Amino acid sequence: MTFTKPQDTILYLDGVSVSFDGFRALNDLSLYMEKGEMRAVIGPNGAGKTTMMDVITGKTRPDTGRVVFGKDIDLTQLDEPAIAALGIGRKFQKPTVFEPHTVWDNLLLSLAGDRRPRFTLWARQTGEEQDRIAEILTTIRLMDQKDRRAGDLSHGQKQWLEIGMLLAQEPELLLVDEPVAGMTDAETEQTAELLREINRTKSVVVVEHDMEFVRALGVKVTVLHEGSMLSEGSIDYVSADPRVVEVYLGR
């Protein structure tokens, strides 16, 4: 297949398939994203959205297909830490923070920097690091919680802390899995705002099946269904697409 790749692609999935015990979670999925873009990926439960993130971040190796980051880095050859080091950050569907640590320490451990034991053994917090953490705490509105144990935060606060950890990592590409699950309407609104702010400098993939939230983001939408791309375009375009309507209403 000849496919001319547009110039400023940050992420390019090319015919990716993943099977679990014969079940195809991703089925010849192709998609590409431009640098600086925010993309919403929607689809019913079990469509393969999380699996797609697993493939991009190195957790799951695809059976076939390529995942290209930036110009020509094939992510399928790398493991999770190597992919993270390239500048891909991930927020999990279930909020995953370091529960015994304070909010501050969660961000400290996430800050971009040397990850090797020989560095962390002797590392002292620098003023620069403290400023950066304070800045992120303001962005994610958790400044007044900085000394609390992350495990004691509310569900919504954990979601934000995890987004803050992503920011601290300073990735080029952020993968955000269902960020508003379990959030109140007000929190959902604030999260959409936060993601738009992040998108000013970074590329973002947001997985969500909350159509209202996706509408609020106002970005290009990819609809997944049974591991393949069903439709792609503006939210108005895809929600008018009869195939999409059938998948969502026919269930």
Next chain:
Amino acid sequence: MSRTTTTVTLFLVLGLSVLLTVLNLGTAPDAAFHAPTYAVSLTGKYLTFAILALSVDLVWGFAGILSLGHAAFFALGGYAMGMYLMRQIGPRGVYGNAILPDFMVFLNYKALPWYWLGFDNAIYAMLMAVVVPGVIALVFGWLAFRSRVSGVYLSIITQALTYALLLAFFRNDMGLGGNNGLTDFKDMFGLPLQADATRCGLLVASAVILCLQLLMTRYLVTSRFGKVLIAVRDTESRTRFLGYRPEHYKLFVFVLSAIMAGIGGALYVPQVGIINPGEFSPANSIEAVIWVAVGGRGTLAGAVLGAILVNVGKTFFTAALPELWLFALGALFILVTLLLPGGILGLLSRGRKAKPITPAPEPAE
């Protein structure tokens, strides 16, 4: 809180050893306050067990590696020291052979096996007491952590490691004394091992090394490295997506912990006067885990206190009702697990705000 308990533990350990030394060397044997030499050596033995417990707590409490084979590293350090002490006997053995230890003469060895070379040198022997456990932990850990073996499977293979060493060291053709092990030591560093002053010196050395290890591990777990380690313990996959390599962190503490245990074993052997393959028995490693659980997993100072308290208990119990000790130990473990999940230190700090570094009751998926 944990800083206070660390300080108290340091003072207790050092104070007790100095006090015993003064009461042993500075008083007449029939004086009312005289500390008998067996009490000096017994306390020294407890302190080496505390070193083992500390090393177990470092990997179990902070990296989530439940090692059921740590006594193997302790025993390896002990054998290295035992080999030195054997060479120190020189021609004073039963057979009067200046080079070959008695058991080798008995088994018709003509020359010293190659791996015994150098053990007449104290520095070399002490080096081996850390290098051998360290290298074995490095190879074992590298294989295990690289393949992401964890949890119960890891515990089982650590148990297999110590069992394999137990069988190997039982063999006469290992050249390490077979099931009798190494014993009948005379001198250490040219000083008579039976002398009170040597015994007191070993006690104080054990106390000082235990305290240094406690301070070092305390620094380690409160450093940024330690924070990563705790994050790995509870949420390993998350650390990976942040760019950390959990296997490197685990390997580092596993090797360090094996070295700590090896040093403990090297201090243990001259104080008890014997090392034999029984020290590799899987039950020994499990006992060490119980000491930590009793004292409080993930507290370091608790591991030290747990090891000392359980072993004091063991000494009295085995004197009174020897056949019941294993049942008592098992009951203690069940009681602590059910009623006192934070161990003794957890009990002391109950009601206070939970310390951020103590392990979560259940590990995250």
